[in-house]
Amino acid sequence: MSTAVDDDLWSAVGDPTRRRMLDLLLADGSGTATGLSDRLPVTRQAVAKHLAVLDRVGLVHAAPVGREKRYQVDQAQLARAVAQLAAVGDAWDGRLRRIKQIAEAIERGRTGGRTPPLSPRKEGDSNG
């Protein structure tokens, strides 16, 4: 279910500084290493390294403008990353719901003394 590319996207997005950078780039449309470092608690070099990481996984791409190097978010790749986040979140959410349902069923069975209604399951999950 998880590929190496997914892990690359995750680790790229897992760093808080890089998430802030993506936020800033999305808000402003584009930005440079120096411009971003102005609004981040790290130096320009750190930002440049993060931009290199983001560029390597395709989340941003650079365009030289005069002496500047303007970076811009790659919408398609970021959408892919968002899909990964949603996929993992949904998977865990489904597991948690199943656990909760089972716990509630046991609780009902203990207090009510009758057969726990485990039938209304809409999660098509065959466990792991």
Place this chain on the structure above:
Amino acid sequence: MSTAVDDDLWSAVGDPTRRRMLDLLLADGSGTATGLSDRLPVTRQAVAKHLAVLDRVGLVHAAPVGREKRYQVDQAQLARAVAQLAAVGDAWDGRLRRIKQIAEAIERGRTGGRTPPLSPRKEGDSNG
């Protein structure tokens, strides 16, 4: 919008090995460092360190059973982590949609030659 606790949860969940561990713990209900390392491509010590990290941020909690130390997922905290993932994903998704809408509006304005309908914006986002 992002707190230090959020960053802790993110970095805990950002590691691919820890994500696999959470998957396994959710699937099996509980597990030990040795048992998990059997199904992971890392040594028991690495798993133990990861379990310590997850324990520190409250995503799992341990219970000594005989000579074993069984770990179990903390549902509430994992739900919180899932909420964080969903929040970031939603935020980015919203930004991407707005960008797409603007691009489409410009495209319509160029080809159709009439006023681009930018009014139906339901994203209450004031930029920044």
Place this chain on the structure above:
DNA sequence: TCCTAGTGCAACGTTTGGTTGCACATCACT
């Protein structure tokens, strides 16, 4: 008691996020 299975701690190496320092390129101004 002795052996096995599970855990914990310590040392070590590698990668990563961050810093400082310096050199190079480009724009603006006189």
Place this chain on the structure above:
DNA sequence: AGTGATGTGCAACCAAACGTTGCACTAGGA
């Protein structure tokens, strides 16, 4: 053109994190 300010790039260095190996300790079973 010359000069200074602004923006980048590269290299060295430091600290934390992920992973490994090795050894010591503890609890269950023969």
